[in-house]
Amino acid sequence: MKYISTRGGVSGISFSDAVMMGLATDGGLLLPQEIPEVPQEKLKAWKDLPYKGLALEVMRLFASDIPEEDLERLIEKSYSTFTHPEIVPLVKVDRVYIMELFHGPTLAFKDVALQFLGNLFEYLLSKRNKTMNILGATSGDTGSAAIHGVKGRKNMTIFILHPHKRVSPIQELQMTTVTDPNVFNLSIEGTFDDCQAIVKTIFNDLEFKERYRLGAVNSINWARVLAQVVYYVWAALKFDRPVRICVPTGNFGNIFAGYIAKKMTGLIERLILATNENDILYRFLSRGDYSVGKVVPTISPSMDIQVASNFERYLYYLYDEDPKKVKEAMEEFSKSKALKFSAEEVEKAQKDFLTGSATQEETLKTIKEIYERTGYILDPHTAVGVKVALEHLEEKIPVICLATAHPAKFPDAVKKAIGKEPPIPKTIKDLFNKERRFSVLPADTERVKEFIAKHAIS
Numbered sequence: 001m002k003y004i005s006t007r008g009g010v011s012g013i014s015f016s017d018a019v020m021m022g023l024a025t026d027g028g029l030l031l032p033q034e035i036p037e038v039p040q041e042k043l044k045a046w047k048d049l050p051y052k053g054l055a056l057e058v059m060r061l062f063a064s065d066i067p068e069e070d071l072e073r074l075i076e077k078s079y080s081t082f083t084h085p086e087i088v089p090l091v092k093v094d095r096v097y098i099m100e101l102f103h104g105p106t107l108a109f110k111d112v113a114l115q116f117l118g119n120l121f122e123y124l125l126s127k128r129n130k131t132m133n134i135l136g137a138t139s140g141d142t143g144s145a146a147i148h149g150v151k152g153r154k155n156m157t158i159f160i161l162h163p164h165k166r167v168s169p170i171q172e173l174q175m176t177t178v179t180d181p182n183v184f185n186l187s188i189e190g191t192f193d194d195c196q197a198i199v200k201t202i203f204n205d206l207e208f209k210e211r212y213r214l215g216a217v218n219s220i221n222w223a224r225v226l227a228q229v230v231y232y233v234w235a236a237l238k239f240d241r242p243v244r245i246c247v248p249t250g251n252f253g254n255i256f257a258g259y260i261a262k263k264m265t266g267l268i269e270r271l272i273l274a275t276n277e278n279d280i281l282y283r284f285l286s287r288g289d290y291s292v293g294k295v296v297p298t299i300s301p302s303m304d305i306q307v308a309s310n311f312e313r314y315l316y317y318l319y320d321e322d323p324k325k326v327k328e329a330m331e332e333f334s335k336s337k338a339l340k341f342s343a344e345e346v347e348k349a350q351k352d353f354l355t356g357s358a359t360q361e362e363t364l365k366t367i368k369e370i371y372e373r374t375g376y377i378l379d380p381h382t383a384v385g386v387k388v389a390l391e392h393l394e395e396k397i398p399v400i401c402l403a404t405a406h407p408a409k410f411p412d413a414v415k416k417a418i419g420k421e422p423p424i425p426k427t428i429k430d431l432f433n434k435e436r437r438f439s440v441l442p443a444d445t446e447r448v449k450e451f452i453a454k455h456a457i458s
């Protein structure tokens with residue numbers, strides 16, 4: 001399988017090169033040249049596979065330049081850190097099925113992709129005799145999942161900036177209790193925006209970036225999307241008829257993986273895109289209005305996003321795989337911060353996606369109602385999805401809601417909804433007694449650069 005850029009400036013590169021490239025060199029995003037359609041008999045055979053076995057079958061179609069036994073080993077290693085025997089168990093709750101994607105080390109769905117990406121980077125770097133220093137900023141979730149994906153890996157270090165004393169206590173512990181020598185938590189005396197601005201400035205210093213071989217683990221890396229495709233196929237194979245899958249959405253990374261799974265298998269009737277009050281994707285799907293609004297902080301913070309970084313990948317298909325059109329649209333978008341879509345385009349998108357959005361009040365109400373009816377506690381992100389999924393129930397179509405975080409990660413929102421905090425899993429309780437390691441630095445790019453220069457792997 002070869003890879004291309006959504007903007008047409010890159011083509012014919014291998015899976016491994018696509019993973020190492022991250023963002024395409026022409027500013028676009030990388031995609032497989034074609035999406036394989038899996039024949040019926042093969043799908044039938046896949047039904048009996050355990051999760052890791054299915055992951056191998058799905059991924060090998062896209063990662064043909066990696067020897068199968070190596071890929072198998074990477075998958076085995078990546079999902080052995082999950083605490084549930086089924087990795088991503090499916091449970092019936094009320095009138096929907098919940099697929100729990102939160103049994104990885106940081107209790108959020110990002111572990112599914114980042115455990116794999118960390119192992120894959122380590123493998124590719126050692127094959128190429130190279131090293132990499134990963135740099136990123138976090139307001140909580142992604143940073144801790146990235147740290148757990150990279151810790152202890154050879155040939156790489158990770159520097160994650162978080163705002164000092166401004167991330168939730170659990171998220172802070174999940175990051176700072178990782179004391180492996182290749183992990184550097186930088187607690188910045190400033191806001192998340194300061195952290196992000198520092199990281200951006202450093203990445204724009206091309207000389208520094210080259211010298212320290214800086215890399216990123218953000219959600220535009222194709223390997224992250226690929227790891228997520230697997231659980232859509234896994235979920236759909238559990239039923240004897242096409243399913244609907246509802247996704248609490250921020251950057252469009254998770255649901256885009258669902259779109260690939262839909263194209264590959266034909267087992268997904270439609271995807272349901274759920275947003276919180278930051279509803280740019282809801283507006284796009286309901287009326288063709290993709291215009292950037294102001295980010296509103298909510299109780300589902302990992303979905304507080306206005307520019308969905310993976311949306312460009314979908315645009316490529318909406319525009320019938322025409323890279324010229326994508327490039328023009330993205331140039332227009334970077335100028336005007338808005339794209340308008342025709343009624344025909346919206347109609348086309350609606351063949352693949354249903355949509356809805358939930359206010360914070362509706363989200364809390366959903367957590368409360370589901371708890372009262374079933375005893376099951378939803379985290380606020382998952383609750384946004386469940387609220388929207390319940391609006392799209394149809395007879396004879398099973399609806400699966402992706403649970404993107406464990407409720408214990410968001411105890412305040414849960415308490416607000418049901419009057420008590422969710423039970424805290426042992427893995428979180430244990431964090432409170434662990435040694436912690438982090439460095440407090442001022443919100444000053446030069447000081448962060450000095451720190452990286454001193455600790456980077458050469």
Ligand SMILES: *Cc1c(COP(=O)(O)O)cnc(C)c1O
Nearest residue numbers: 250251252253254302381404405
């Ligand atoms: C990242 C995240 C999301 C949003 O996923 P996208 O791939 O950005 O759409 C939803 N819920 C949780 C808990 C997350 O961490």
